[in-house]
Amino acid sequence: MSMSQCWCVGLVGSYGSLARFRSISRLLRVNDETVIAASGDYADFQFVKELIEQKVLDDELLVDSHSYSPSSVFSWLTRVLYYRRTRMNPLWNTYLVAGVHEGESFLGQVDLLGVAYESPTLATGYGAYMAQPLLRDAYEKNPAMSGDEAKTLLESCLRVLFYRDARSLNKFEIATVTPDGVTIDQPRAVETSWDIGKMVKGYD
Numbered sequence: 001m002s003m004s005q006c007w008c009v010g011l012v013g014s015y016g017s018l019a020r021f022r023s024i025s026r027l028l029r030v031n032d033e034t035v036i037a038a039s040g041d042y043a044d045f046q047f048v049k050e051l052i053e054q055k056v057l058d059d060e061l062l063v064d065s066h067s068y069s070p071s072s073v074f075s076w077l078t079r080v081l082y083y084r085r086t087r088m089n090p091l092w093n094t095y096l097v098a099g100v101h102e103g104e105s106f107l108g109q110v111d112l113l114g115v116a117y118e119s120p121t122l123a124t125g126y127g128a129y130m131a132q133p134l135l136r137d138a139y140e141k142n143p144a145m146s147g148d149e150a151k152t153l154l155e156s157c158l159r160v161l162f163y164r165d166a167r168s169l170n171k172f173e174i175a176t177v178t179p180d181g182v183t184i185d186q187p188r189a190v191e192t193s194w195d196i197g198k199m200v201k202g203y204d
Contacts, residue, residue, distance in 0.1 A: 004147060004178040005098040005107060007037045008154040011187055012169035022169055023187065030056060032181045033099045034070045036077075039124040040093035040112070048080070048091060070099025070106035074116070082114025094124040098177050105177075123157075126165055131157035147176055158190045 013021030021042075028036040028049050036052070038045040052073070059066060068076075074097040084091050090112040097108045109124070110116040120143070121135035138145070138153050145153070151174055162170045173187045 004100065004176065005105060006147060006150040006154060007035060007096065007098055007175040007177075008151075008158060008172055009037050009039075009175075010158070010169060011171040011173065012167075013042055014167060017167060019167060019169060022171065025173060025187075027173060027175050027184055028052065029175070029182045029184060030073055030099075031067050033101050033177075034068065034073050035098055035175045035177055035182045035184075036073070037096040037098075037175070038093050041091070044091040044093050048077075048093070048095075051080070069101040070097055070108070071101070073097055073099075074106070074108040074110065078110045078114055078116040081110055081112060085113050096122050096124065098175075099182075100177055100179050103179065126168075127157065127161055130161055130164060134160065147178075151176075155190050159192060162190065162192060 007027065009026045011023050011025065012019050013024040015021075024042060026038050026042075026045065028038075030036060030052060038048070055076075056068065059068065077095050077097065081091055081093075081095075092112050094109065094111045097106065097110075099106050106118070107120060107122055108116060108118045109122045121132065121139050123132040123135060134157050135153065142149070154174065158170070158172055162168050170190045170192055171187055172190065173185055175182065175184045177183075
């Protein structure tokens with residue numbers, strides 16, 4: 001597995017079927033080794049974000065040269081989500097955790113039920129159906145792709161999702177995790193073209 005990962009998240013926040021908020025970030029940089037992405041209820045994500053930020057702050061106050069690794073953050077998230085599920089008050093999110101620790105890369109996913117697993121490619125929501133097959137196919141053909149190749153692939157997946165989801169938005173941001181640290185790029189929009197619309201027939 002490559003010692004770097006790229007995450008891509010959309011910026012739209014929907015209120016029912018209304019794309020009310022068009023510039024909200026679903027990425028959280030935990031430390032120099034770990035980044036988290038989330039889908040689902042944004043208020044629940046804000047709650048978990050505050051918990052994590054407080055844990056990181058408490059840890060830094062100890063000044064013991066310890067920091068949370070990607071796998072430890074992932075393990076903690078699984079416990080939190082499973083606990084809330086058992087209390088019949090789940091956090092309505094799916095979280096992706098990525099990072100590089102001591103030369104080892106990590107990719108994990110946990111959902112609102114506490115179901116967790118690791119995989120070389122991950123996607124949530126509609127992307128789990130439409131983008132994941134594209135990601136897996138590209139990874140199997142080129143498991144050592146560069147960062148630029150990964151970003152190009154992610155943009156291609158976003159374009160596919162945007163064309164097929166009437167309530168989506170083409171704005172997104174990308175986070176890159178390498179042994180040198182975590183980088184979150186400025187938000188941008190994927191280029192699209194609706195010229196093919198005139199070719200669609202049979203829906204008059």
